[in-house]
Amino acid sequence: MSTPLVVxxxxxAVVLAGVGALSTALHRRIGTAHLATAGVLELLLLVQGGLAVAGMAGGHRPAELSTxxxxxxxxxxxxxxxxxxxRSEPTRWAGTVLAVAALTVAVMLWRLVDLWAVTGG
Structure with a gap:
C-alpha cells in the first residue's frame, strides 16, 4: 500500500463527492465530469490494488488478511x-449516489492503510 497514493x-474521491453533491443541489443529472472523475478514481484504485497484491506477493501479510x-x-x-x-437513476439524486460511493471509498482506503500496517508476523 502506498500512503501517498491513498492521499x-x-x-x-472527495472531488467526486463534491461534484455529485453539487449536481444534486443544482437539480442536475450526472454528466461527463462525473464519469471522468469516477474513471480516474477507478484507475488509481486499480494501481493501488496492484501495489497491494505485489506487496503481498513479496511477503507482506496483514494480520487480518481476509478482512x-x-x-x-x-x-x-x-x-x-x-x-x-x-446511471440508472433518472432523477437528480444520481449525484448523491456517486457522492456516497466516493466518500465510502475514501473511508475504506484509510481502513486499508490501518490493516496493512499491522503485520501478522
Whole structure:
C-alpha cells in the first residue's frame, strides 16, 4: 500500500463527492465530469490494488488478511457500482449516489492503510 497514493485517491474521491453533491443541489443529472472523475478514481484504485497484491506477493501479510482482501476487493468495485446505480437513476439524486460511493471509498482506503500496517508476523 502506498500512503501517498491513498492521499491522492482521497482527494479524487472527495472531488467526486463534491461534484455529485453539487449536481444534486443544482437539480442536475450526472454528466461527463462525473464519469471522468469516477474513471480516474477507478484507475488509481486499480494501481493501488496492484501495489497491494505485489506487496503481498513479496511477503507482506496483514494480520487480518481476509478482512484486508475483502476491503481491497470492495473498494475497487465500489466506484463501478456507484456509476452503474447513478446511471440508472433518472432523477437528480444520481449525484448523491456517486457522492456516497466516493466518500465510502475514501473511508475504506484509510481502513486499508490501518490493516496493512499491522503485520501478522
Amino acid at each position: 491522492v485517491l482521497t482527494v479524487v 484486508f482482501l475483502a476491503y481491497l476487493g470492495s473498494v475497487v468495485l465500489l466506484p463501478i457500482a456507484g456509476v452503474l446505480w447513478a
